[in-house]
Amino acid sequence: MPLAALCGAMFAASPFLIANAPYESTMGLVQKVFYYHLPSAWMFLLAALVCGVASARYLATGVIRHDHTAQAAAELIVLFGLLTLVSGPLWARRAWGTWWVWDPRLTSSLVAWMMSCAYLILRRYGGPGSERLCAAVALFGMANVPFIYVSVNYWRTIHPATSVVPTLPVSMGLPLWFCVIAFLVLFMLLMTMRVRLEAGRSRLDALHLALDE
């Protein structure tokens, strides 16, 4: 509950900070999409890492708790990935003059998002034993994360490089880091809720078995 209150307060305060941030000189107003786009993208990558690590631990140990974490994180990959892939083109339409370009950053992000969708579909309709197959899919998804992050530095693309964030002036960096923390708190809140849901489902399965015996 304190986490939910903190998250709500931070998201309520964020528009004021974003509105007070200065305009970027070439893109103007539309550049302010950045303050939600970048934290969404970082949470998307973080969720993919959490899902991959939890899946690896599940494959290694067989502990069901890790599988719950992986499943929760997979849903968050889809959520934050969708927000990144929607907010990005809305920004790009004005800044680049096009909704989408098939550059390495955008394409690899789309692939990672589609892999997490595949994970959830497989999980839903794969039947018994699909959890181990899903864990393997999650490992491939995690392997994509470093590629997504560094792709803008290794290939010449239209997307800004990773060096932009450290060079931001304080007036733009402050609202950005505030939003990053707000998104991180939201990520933790959603993970907690989602893992609790999976634990509840496990308990429900155990009760059904106990009643059948």
Place this chain on the structure above:
Amino acid sequence: MRVRTTVHTAFRTICRLVAAAFWLAPVLAFAQPPQQDGFVPLSELPPQDQLPAAPLLIAAYVVVLVAFFVYVGSIARRLNGVQRDVERLEVALKERPRS
């Protein structure tokens, strides 16, 4: 017989159109855009070519916030459902006669 010929001809025409579309799609997709004379900053574009930024910005923020509310609502609904079922089954398990 005549009807069959007409249907057959129509089918062949549709097949040709679909094949042409498959052939044309990549050609159009990978066609080079017309060459531009030079770099034109966004602010110097004529008014009819300028896109208003505010609707795009508002759309981005609305999409993010609506998605969060919908997702939190969905988790809360699923959690309540599971919790209710767990309580119901626990009661049923307690009330079951022991063999």
